[in-house]
Amino acid sequence: MLSTFAFPTTIRFGSGAVQELPAALAKYTMKRPLLVTDAGLAKTPVFETVRALVPGAAVFSGVLPNPTEQNITDGVALYRAEKCDGIIGLGGGSPLDAAKAIRLKITHDLPLADYDDLLDGGDRISANLPPFIAIATTSGTGSEVSRSTVITLAATNRKTVVFSPYLIPTLAIADPELTVFMPPHISAGTGMDAFTHNVEAYLSKGYNPMCDAIAIAGAKLVWDNLPVVMGKPQDIEARSNMMMASIMGAVAFQKGLGAVHSLAHPLSSDCGMHHGTTNAVLLPAVLAFNREAASERIAHLGMIFGGGEAEERIAGLNQRIGIAPRLRDYGVKFESLPHLADKAIQDGCHQNNPRPCTRRDLLTLYEAAW
Secondary structure, rough: OOOOOOOOOOOEOOOOOHHHHHHHHHHOOOOEEEEEOOOOHHHHHHHHHHHHHOEEEEEEEEEOOEEEHHHHHHHHHHHHHOOOOOEEEEEEEHHHHHHHHHHHHHHHHHHHHHHHHOOOOHOOOOOOOOOOEEEOOOOOOOOOOEEEEEEEOOOOOOEEEEEHHOOOOOOEEEOOOHHHHHHHHHHHHHHHHHHHHHHHHHHOOOHHHHHHHHHHHHHHHHHHHHHHHHHHOOHHHHHHHHHHHHHHHHOOOOOOOOOHHHHHHHHHHOOOHHHHHHHHHHHHHHHHHHOOOOOHHHHHHHOOOOOHHHHHHHHHHHHHOOOOOOOOHOOOHHHHHHHHHHHHHHHHHHHHOOOOOOOHHHHHHHHOOO
C-alpha cells in the first residue's frame, strides 16, 4: 500500500507573532485584503488589535458559528466589490473555514457542492488562489494549518468537507496572546475539539506513523494544559501549549478522523451545538464502541491519561472543565436522533473509523450519548 505524507504549512508561532502581520502583507503584496471574521469577534479588543495592523482592509464579519454557503457568497461579493487582493481569516474554525471557501470561490466557478470531498471534489481545485493569511484566536480546530474547510450547503443543510492541499493558508499566524480572553466555555469546547482531533487521528485507519506520533503528543498536551487554562486563563505557557496541540491535531487528522465527527456535524448544523463541545460529549461513547477494533491504541490512550479506561478518564476531564455529559443537556431532543443518524451516515468521516459503522450503529451511539 502506498501512502502520501505532507506537512507544508508555514507557521509563525509564539507570543507577539501577530505583530508581524504588516510585514507578511508586504511579502505577499496584499494592499487591500478582505478581513474575514464573525460578528462576535468583531466587537472585541482582539479584533481591534488586528484591525489596527491592516487599516486598508475591507471587513467581512458576517460568518455564522456554522458557516453557510450564503456566507461564502456574501464574502465573495464583498471581495470583488472592494477590489481586494488577498484574504486574512481571523478567529476560530468558523471564520477560518469561511475564509478558505471564499478564497476558493474567488477563482473557482463551480458550485461548492461540486468540491465535496466525498465526490473527489479536491481534484477540481487548482493552485490559482489568492494569498491567504490565517490568524487563529482559539485553540481548537487547527484550521489555520489544515487543508480542509467545512461549510453547510443550502441544498442539503449538511456540513460538507472540501479538502485540497491548495486550501492550506499561505501563512498561519499562531499567537497565544490572542486566545487569553476567550470565554471559559469557548476555551473548554475548543480545547476538547483539539483533543478529539488528536485522539481520532491516532485511532483512524490508514498508515501514517508520523501523524500517529503527532496525535499522541498533541492529545497529551491538551490533557496536561486544558485544566490549567480553565483555572488560570492568563497562563501564556498553557495557552501556548493548547495552541500547539490544536495545530498538531489538524496536522494529524490529514490521516483521517472517525465516527465522533460524523456524529457531531449534524448536531451543529441541525441543533446549533458548538462543535468542540459536541465532540467532547460524544467521544467517550465512541471510544467504548471502538474498543473491540482498536484495543491496544485505546489502552495506550488510557495509560497516557493516567491509567484506567480511556473513556472514563475523558468523561472525568469533561466534568473538570465544565462540559455537561449528555446531549440532552444541550437541548437535543430524543425524537430527533433518527434524523440525525440519517445525516451522520452520509458524512465521510466515519469511513476512517477503526470499527465500521452502520446507520444503526450511529443511532445507537447517539442514544448512548443522549
